[in-house]
Amino acid sequence: MQRYKRELRIPGPAPVPAEVSLQMARPMINHRGRTFQTKFPEIMRRLQPLFGTERTIYMITGSGTAGMETAVSNLLRPQVPVLCLVGGFFGRRWQELCQAYGADVHTLEFSWGSGIKPPAVGDYLKQHPEIELIFVVHNESSTAVLNDVEKIAKAREGHQALLVVDAVSSLGGVPFKMDEWGVDVVVSASQKCLMAPPGTAFISVSARAFEYLKDNPQGRYYFDLRKYAEYLERGETPFTPNINNVFALEAALDMIEAEGLDNVYARHNLMRDMLRSGIKALGLELLTTKQDASPTVTAVKIEQADAFRARINQRFGVEFAGGQGVHAGKIIRIGHMGYATPLDVLTALAVLEIELGKFGQAVKAAETVLAG
Ligand SMILES: Cc1ncc(COP(=O)(O)O)c(C=O)c1O
Structure with a gap:
C-alpha cells in the first residue's frame, strides 16, 4: 500500500524525531576539546530528573547491554551470592551476565507475563542473608510488564543487598525515583524512551554501591566506572564516545523538557x-x-x-x-x-x-x- x-x-x-536525527549529521568534534567538555557534563546532569537521582550519570558507548555489563563487571566478584529476579528475556539476561562473571547465582523465576512479586523477594531474602546484589528489570520489554521497583526495593526490609535495575525501556517514559526508592544502580540506553539512536548506555550508582565497587579487585577495563568518574571530572569519557549521539540526546532532552x-x-x-x-x-x-x-x-x-x-x-x-x-x-x-x-x-x-x-x-x- x-x-x-x-x-x-x-x-x-x-522512532527518532527529525530534530534529533539531524544532530547525527553534525561535523565531528574533538572529544577532548572545549565544546565537548562543556556540553557533556551538562547533558548528563539533565538526565538526573529522569533517573530521579542527584547522583552522577555516566555514559558508556555501547548498547543497553553494555550498560548492564558495566554494572555486572564493576560489582561482581567470583562466587559472590547474587539474586536474579527473572520474569522475561531481559531478566534472563541479568542471570546470564552474572553467570558469565562467575557469581553464585540464585534465581527467582516468575511467570513470563506477570510482574515480579515483592513479597516472594522479601521471603527469599529473609532466608538468604548472604545475598549481596539483586538484579531486576523495571520494564520487561519481552512481556510488556512494568515491575514495581519501589516495592521490590522495600521488600529488602533492612537486608544488605544492593538493588541493580535495568530501566532500559522505561526511563524517560515512566517515572523512576532512584534516590527515593533506594535503588543502588540504574542502567538505561539511548534508543527507547530517550528518543535518540542506539549506541549509548547510561548508568547511575548510589554512594553505597560506589563504595562497594571501588575496591573490587575483579578485573575490568572498558567498563571500569572508576575511570568514567575520573574523566567526568574534566567533562570527558575515558574512551572515544559516540559524540553525535550525545548531541542527539541533547536535542531529545530539549523536547522532553519542553513537553514536561x-x-x-x-x-x-x-x-x-x-x-x-x-x-x-x-x-x-x-x-x-x-x-x-x-x-x-x-x-x-x-x-x-x-x-x-x-x-x-x-x-x-x-x-x-x-x-x-x-x-x-x-x-x-x-x-x-x-x-x-x-x-x-x-x-x-x-x-x-x-x-x-x-x-x-x-x-x-x-x-x-x-x-x-
Ligand atoms: C528491558 C531491556 N533491557 C535491555 C535491553 C538490551 O539493550 P540493547 O539491545 O541495547 O543491548 C533491552 C533492549 O531491547 C531491553 O528492552
Missing part, C-alpha cells in the same frame, strides 16, 4: 490505556493484566503471530515486534515509547482492524479513552 513511509512500532529502537516530564509520563499512560482498550474491543487477548501493564509496550496474543505481523508490515509498512523466549511466535509486541503519540496508537489499531477484518470497534474504543 505504501512502501516508503514506514512506521516502526517495536519496543526499541524507537509529567506530561511525557501521562502521554505514555494514555497510549497504554488506548491500546489496551482497542485490543480488547477486537476480541484479542492481552498478555498482561492492567495492574502489570507497561506504559511503553503492549503484548497481544495472536495465532501465528509472526506471519500475521509480516503481513501487516508488507501491506501497510507498519512494523510490530514478535515474541521472545517462551512467547516466540505467539505474541506481537507493539511499542509506544518515546517519540510516539495517541495518533500512532490509532494507526496501529487501524491496521489490526483491517488485517482482522473487524472494522470500527478498536479505533472507536481507543478514541473513547482519548476523549476521556
Whole structure:
C-alpha cells in the first residue's frame, strides 16, 4: 500500500524525531576539546530528573547491554551470592551476565507475563542473608510488564543487598525515583524512551554501591566506572564516545523538557490505556493484566503471530515486534515509547482492524479513552 513511509512500532529502537536525527549529521568534534567538555557534563546532569537521582550519570558507548555489563563487571566478584529476579528475556539476561562473571547465582523465576512479586523477594531474602546484589528489570520489554521497583526495593526490609535495575525501556517514559526508592544502580540506553539512536548506555550508582565497587579487585577495563568518574571530572569519557549521539540526546532532552516530564509520563499512560482498550474491543487477548501493564509496550496474543505481523508490515509498512523466549511466535509486541503519540496508537489499531477484518470497534474504543 505504501512502501516508503514506514512506521516502526517495536519496543526499541524507537522512532527518532527529525530534530534529533539531524544532530547525527553534525561535523565531528574533538572529544577532548572545549565544546565537548562543556556540553557533556551538562547533558548528563539533565538526565538526573529522569533517573530521579542527584547522583552522577555516566555514559558508556555501547548498547543497553553494555550498560548492564558495566554494572555486572564493576560489582561482581567470583562466587559472590547474587539474586536474579527473572520474569522475561531481559531478566534472563541479568542471570546470564552474572553467570558469565562467575557469581553464585540464585534465581527467582516468575511467570513470563506477570510482574515480579515483592513479597516472594522479601521471603527469599529473609532466608538468604548472604545475598549481596539483586538484579531486576523495571520494564520487561519481552512481556510488556512494568515491575514495581519501589516495592521490590522495600521488600529488602533492612537486608544488605544492593538493588541493580535495568530501566532500559522505561526511563524517560515512566517515572523512576532512584534516590527515593533506594535503588543502588540504574542502567538505561539511548534508543527507547530517550528518543535518540542506539549506541549509548547510561548508568547511575548510589554512594553505597560506589563504595562497594571501588575496591573490587575483579578485573575490568572498558567498563571500569572508576575511570568514567575520573574523566567526568574534566567533562570527558575515558574512551572515544559516540559524540553525535550525545548531541542527539541533547536535542531529545530539549523536547522532553519542553513537553514536561509529567506530561511525557501521562502521554505514555494514555497510549497504554488506548491500546489496551482497542485490543480488547477486537476480541484479542492481552498478555498482561492492567495492574502489570507497561506504559511503553503492549503484548497481544495472536495465532501465528509472526506471519500475521509480516503481513501487516508488507501491506501497510507498519512494523510490530514478535515474541521472545517462551512467547516466540505467539505474541506481537507493539511499542509506544518515546517519540510516539495517541495518533500512532490509532494507526496501529487501524491496521489490526483491517488485517482482522473487524472494522470500527478498536479505533472507536481507543478514541473513547482519548476523549476521556
Ligand atoms: C528491558 C531491556 N533491557 C535491555 C535491553 C538490551 O539493550 P540493547 O539491545 O541495547 O543491548 C533491552 C533492549 O531491547 C531491553 O528492552
